[in-house]
Amino acid sequence: MYSRIRREIPASAARSLLGLIPGRSAFVWVVAFSVSLNILLLVVPFYAIEVFDRVISSGSVETLVGLTIIAVIALVFSAAFDTLRSRLLSRFAVRFERSLAPIVLESMIVDATNRGDRAQDLAKVRELRTFLSSATIASLLDAPFLPAFIFILFFLHPWYGLIALVGTAVLLAMGIVSRWIARAEIAQASEAAQKTQITLDGIVRHSALVRAMGWTRGAIREFMDLNDQALSPVVRASERVYAIGAAARMVRTTLQVAAIGAGAWLVLQSEVLAGSLIASSILIARTLQPMEGLISARRALTSAHEAWKQVQTAAAPVLVREKRTLLPSPSGRIAVERVSYRIPTTPRPVLVGINFECPPSGIIVVIGPTGAGKSTLLRLMAGLERPSGGTIRLDDAALNNWDPDQLGQFVGYLPQEVQLLGGTVAEAIAGFDEHACDEDIVAAAILAQAHEMILSLPAGYQTEIGRDGNRLSGGQRQRIGLARAFFGDRKLILLDEPNANLDPDGEHALCSAIQRAKAGGATLVIVTHRPQLLTIADAVLLLRDGAQLAFGSPAEVLRLPVTSVAKPHVVRQGTESQKLAVGRTAR
């Protein structure tokens, strides 16, 4: 259940997330290629030793040719292994994104909690994909071989080993200092960058409003101010990091010079041969050069680790979700049992003790003053939010016992502010239903009295509605939203102020649409501020300040004197036949 999802993902879930990535066995090959590559890297220094110490002293051209052929073959293999390794890594990275992105996206959809910028969760999966195919991962894979190189240098002469060891330690220390210096600035910059992005999104999304209100210059100034705040710590950090980087390069070159000088001195003292001088300078360069890569790899590794933790948390809702058994198609009986709803930030409950029941094909109209909790009740009934107490049942099964996708097929919901997905009118009605057919789309539009209006649009059902349906009028959006709520085999239809933008004719048409949906077997719960819909209601629910003041037939509820309406009240039930026709207060 979503409410039981732990923010800290359990280890078993983390393991199962890893287990979902195919092709992990490719890593055995990646390691094998890395070992071979690093062994082949030793060919050049050993070639130098052999040429200087054997070929030159013996003057054997055949040996030189033989050694050169062996070295070239080894280098060709090394290039081939390098290519194969990076190809395997990039294919694995793509598989990684393909297997995790759907899980994270599904979690973003099913997890109702508002946990920061959810789009970032998917961005983190992409970040990990880039990391897995980057040069950083290659230098990390090569890192375990650095001690082996230092060991060989010690073997050639302890001085060479010592120079490599000291150089490695100094460069590592410089890397850590550089990261430490940059850390505070980078944190400051990323916070400012986030603010800049939010402001920029607002400006771009509402550009027409910004222009119409004469805010263009102000918006640009605000963006530039925020951008400067984000940039200046980045500039400061990169200046310092660059200075330390330059010092590190100087240290590295100095150590290479020191190694050559020490080698020459050792040759003069006849402690080593000239070949080892060349070999050691190649090996020291090979040991120290990747240090800079490893220092930046440490940074990349830290952010990849952070990204992995975020992806694990993001995927948790789907990974720890209990499997639900698919239930038979409901008849549309709905029961709201002692439902309450609280928001942690507000002391007063939004809803408390809501209790009613409606048989299949009933029409319940919810009325009450502004802020009474009508829309919240509909959101709870649509499964968008979960009650803090009590239960909402569709055909005896609590909403959270339904598989969310299956429940979605049977519940149609028109929110107060219609939110349409972009695309064509037909797509806005059918949503992402894979089995949607034209007949069903047109039938829903006819039922919602939207068919004629849609045909009058430039491309009919294929008219592009723009982002959030912004190329349509408020009334058109509402009609299409209504068609979407009616689309398919809906057993429970929840309409939040469907008549808000309608003229009297439109309202009349809406009433007949609702009655036809009822005749088709749907139960309807409708929030309204206008009296027209009361004429077709089987039952009326009156809310005030989150409490249920009355529930009963329209005649009973409307007959209540204003004074009795002021305190919670449940209308007494009529005859058994009335109960069936009207719906009753849940036990």
Ligand SMILES: Nc1ncnc2c1ncn2[C@@H]1O[C@H](COP(=O)(O)OP(=O)(O)OP(=O)(O)O)[C@@H](O)[C@H]1O
């Ligand atoms: N996410 C939320 N955060 C804080 N308060 C909320 C939230 N959702 C609802 N509320 C509060 O709950 C109360 C009921 O809101 P709701 O939108 O359900 O009322 P309503 O009866 O539909 O009002 P209206 O008729 O104006 O649409 C309001 O006081 C509102 O401020």
